[in-house]
Amino acid sequence: MAKTIIDKLWDKHIVHREEGKPDLIYIDLHLVHEVTSPQAFSGLKMKNRKVRRPDRTFATVDHNVPTVNRFNITDPVAQNQMETLRNNCKEFGITLADINSPEQGIVHVIGPELGLTQPGMTIVCGDSHTSTHGAFGSLAFGIGTSEVEHTLATQTLWQSKPKSLKVQIDGKLGKGVLAKDVILYVLSKYGVNFGTGHIIEYCGDVIENMTMEERMTVCNMSIEGGARAGLVAPDDTTIEYLRGRKYVPAGQEFEELAEQWKALASDEGATYDKEIYIEASEIAPMVSWGTNPSQTAPVTGRVPFLGECESENEKRSVASALKYMDFIEGQRIADIKIQKVFIGSCTNSRLEDLRLAAEIAKGRKVHPDVEAIVVPGSQNVKVLAEAEGLDKIFLDAGFEWRESGCSMCLSMNADIVPAGEHCASTSNRNFEGRQGAGARTHLVSPAMAAAAAVNGCFVDVRTMESAEAVH
Amino acid sequence: MAGLTTFRGKVAGMDRVNVDTDQIIPKQFLKRTEKTGFGQYLFYDWRFQADGTPNPDFELNRPENNGAEILVANENFGCGSSREHAPWALLDYGIKIVIAPSFADIFHQNCLKNGMLPVVLKDEEVRYLIEKAKDENYELTVSLKDKTVKDSEGFQAEFPISDYWQTMLVNGWDEIELTLQLDERILAYEESLI
Numbered sequence: 001m002a003k004t005i006i007d008k009l010w011d012k013h014i015v016h017r018e019e020g021k022p023d024l025i026y027i028d029l030h031l032v033h034e035v036t037s038p039q040a041f042s043g044l045k046m047k048n049r050k051v052r053r054p055d056r057t058f059a060t061v062d063h064n065v066p067t068v069n070r071f072n073i074t075d076p077v078a079q080n081q082m083e084t085l086r087n088n089c090k091e092f093g094i095t096l097a098d099i100n101s102p103e104q105g106i107v108h109v110i111g112p113e114l115g116l117t118q119p120g121m122t123i124v125c126g127d128s129h130t131s132t133h134g135a136f137g138s139l140a141f142g143i144g145t146s147e148v149e150h151t152l153a154t155q156t157l158w159q160s161k162p163k164s165l166k167v168q169i170d171g172k173l174g175k176g177v178l179a180k181d182v183i184l185y186v187l188s189k190y191g192v193n194f195g196t197g198h199i200i201e202y203c204g205d206v207i208e209n210m211t212m213e214e215r216m217t218v219c220n221m222s223i224e225g226g227a228r229a230g231l232v233a234p235d236d237t238t239i240e241y242l243r244g245r246k247y248v249p250a251g252q253e254f255e256e257l258a259e260q261w262k263a264l265a266s267d268e269g270a271t272y273d274k275e276i277y278i279e280a281s282e283i284a285p286m287v288s289w290g291t292n293p294s295q296t297a298p299v300t301g302r303v304p305f306l307g308e309c310e311s312e313n314e315k316r317s318v319a320s321a322l323k324y325m326d327f328i329e330g331q332r333i334a335d336i337k338i339q340k341v342f343i344g345s346c347t348n349s350r351l352e353d354l355r356l357a358a359e360i361a362k363g364r365k366v367h368p369d370v371e372a373i374v375v376p377g378s379q380n381v382k383v384l385a386e387a388e389g390l391d392k393i394f395l396d397a398g399f400e401w402r403e404s405g406c407s408m409c410l411s412m413n414a415d416i417v418p419a420g421e422h423c424a425s426t427s428n429r430n431f432e433g434r435q436g437a438g439a440r441t442h443l444v445s446p447a448m449a450a451a452a453a454v455n456g457c458f459v460d461v462r463t464m465e466s467a468e469a470v471h
Numbered sequence: 472m473a474g475l476t477t478f479r480g481k482v483a484g485m486d487r488v489n490v491d492t493d494q495i496i497p498k499q500f501l502k503r504t505e506k507t508g509f510g511q512y513l514f515y516d517w518r519f520q521a522d523g524t525p526n527p528d529f530e531l532n533r534p535e536n537n538g539a540e541i542l543v544a545n546e547n548f549g550c551g552s553s554r555e556h557a558p559w560a561l562l563d564y565g566i567k568i569v570i571a572p573s574f575a576d577i578f579h580q581n582c583l584k585n586g587m588l589p590v591v592l593k594d595e596e597v598r599y600l601i602e603k604a605k606d607e608n609y610e611l612t613v614s615l616k617d618k619t620v621k622d623s624e625g626f627q628a629e630f631p632i633s634d635y636w637q638t639m640l641v642n643g644w645d646e647i648e649l650t651l652q653l654d655e656r657i658l659a660y661e662e663s664l665i
């Protein structure tokens with residue numbers, strides 16, 4: 001029978017199957033960070049258990065790290081959390097890309113760039129945006145701390161196989177329309193739970209033509225649609241991205257792996273539990289206006305009128321978002337004033353993202369009412385960006401250039417949006433209080449964020465000069 | 472984790488959709504390295520005003536909801552991050568069971584793994600319960616054995632739960648212990664990889 005890539009990945013990882021139970025599946029790679037792991041390690045210690053495969057476990061610190069003065073951690077609770085991870089990694093023999101390591105960065109940025117993330121793998125992390133790694137044709141999903149403990153102890157997880165959902169995007173994106181706009185558009189059209197209980201396979205011309213970094217942006221936000229995971233079948237783009245990366249085998253072994261990876265693609269005629277088809281020409285640069293990622297409109301659009309809502313629940317949710325964001329019904333997106341700009345997070349902090357933002361920032365100045373920061377996703381990204389002078393472009397334009405970490409994506413460190421201020425952010429969640437109590441987040445692409453920084457409001461990047469280059 | 476079979480408790484309603492984990496437990500409280508002590512921060516930004524005093528309008532602060540152990544909420548409860556701090560905070564606060572028309576996947580899993588029961592009921596059943604919960608003395612009895620929710624006035628609804636989780640929760644079993652008994656299977660799988 002014709003199989004989807006999801007079937008193939010699942011079947012390959014079954015360790016044990018029993019009637020009436022979820023499957024016990026093997027986990028190839030377990031990524032660990034400081035926030036969701038301490039309770040898991042203490043659980044192990046309480047029961048005198050070991051980490052089964054430290055060699056398949058890799059840790060870093062990202063959520064808590066300061067992006068200025070990174071070695072001077074003033075929050076004792078954050079310091080303790082990082083110290084706890086350090087001690088746990090030492091005790092259990094786990095490799096840690098610590099704060100002083102050139103490999104440190106957001107866990108979902110460093111996995112791929114170090115080549116830890118590979119096609120065909122099952123990958124878990126105590127973090128919902130683990131779906132990012134699906135861009136490589138791996139089955140990658142977020143887990144809670146109990147499952148972190150379970151994975152540490154057994155290198156397996158009990159999982160019921162989710163359903164499959166095909167999201168096919170055909171055609172060609174217009175200039176200035178980026179991967180972030182694609183996924184925001186999908187969310188705006190299908191809502192925050194269209195993917196619940198499913199694994200998404202993204203396919204179609206648009207996805208095939210994307211770089212790996214763009215595919216990661218799309219897969220990253222699968223969870224915002226409620227999906228367990230999102231993935232893209234491995235192809236030549238995947239293989240060329242991985243060739244030569246640190247943790248990927250070299251030489252003949254690589255060529256053999258590459259063949260196996262390509263064979264993972266869904267078979268002709270494979271069927272899905274649900275299918276969605278989208279035309280690229282429908283998609284414009286998008287801006288979220290509300291308090292969940294589906295509350296998003298084209299930059300040329302407006303926020304809804306309550307009368308347009310299709311259900312009581314939607315009406316309530318729109319009304320509460322309008323109140324929190326301090327908007328009136330029908331307000332134009334172009335009239336929203338911006339005070340903060342954040343370019344970063346596991347959605348959009350890779351080299352290509354920074355290049356796109358720099359393209360807009362180049363030769364312009366950050367608007368006097370705006371404070372803008374650029375936070376590279378990893379120390380590696382930072383070094384590469386500096387090598388091509390992106391830091392100079394940002395600094396000349398009046399952006400701040402920071403050290404790597406999660407930063408203002410969830411504001412666990414000192415990078416906080418003050419109450420009432422509007423922030424154009426390349427991150428993935430615009431929940432109430434996410435960037436600080438009372439903060440108002442607008443999710444956008446890196447180019448749109450840079451455009452907002454220099455204009456002090458949302459401007460359609462397609463109308464700005466040098467947008468030609470932004471594609 | 473003690474076994475859970477039948478539970479009777481006071482009900483609080485929270486008629487909000489898409490309640491996300493950032494609301495259940497805001498990120499500034501995720502830095503603890505223990506599983507306990509999160510209850511004081513549950514729904515922090517909704518529960519407390521800027522000056523730290525309780526917000527009288529927030530559902531759980533209303534006098535009729537004092538001491539509630541069953542929370543009835545609306546669709547897509549627990550969406551957002553995978554933080555297990557969300558069920559820990561609910562449990563630590565005293566909530567044993569959450570009822571909603573739908574839950575976000577990871578949150579649903581995280582509840583089960585902490586011995587907290589996520590109960591999925593139909594839209595109209597949830598709407599009925601949210602209305603009834605306005606009564607200070609309203610209680611529900613949830614039977615994990617029969618998979619039912621009942622009140623004393625004749626309301627009765629069935630909820631789905633897999634046999635696997637039913638058994639796990641009723642017996643209060645440790646999942647890791649169960650898996651470690653399959654060690655040979657895991658070893659055999661690992662050998663097949665080489």
Ligand code: SF4
Pocket residue numbers: 062063106107108127129345346347405406409410427428
């Ligand atoms: S950047 Fe944001 S979404 Fe990504 S891992 Fe960090 S906190 Fe989570």
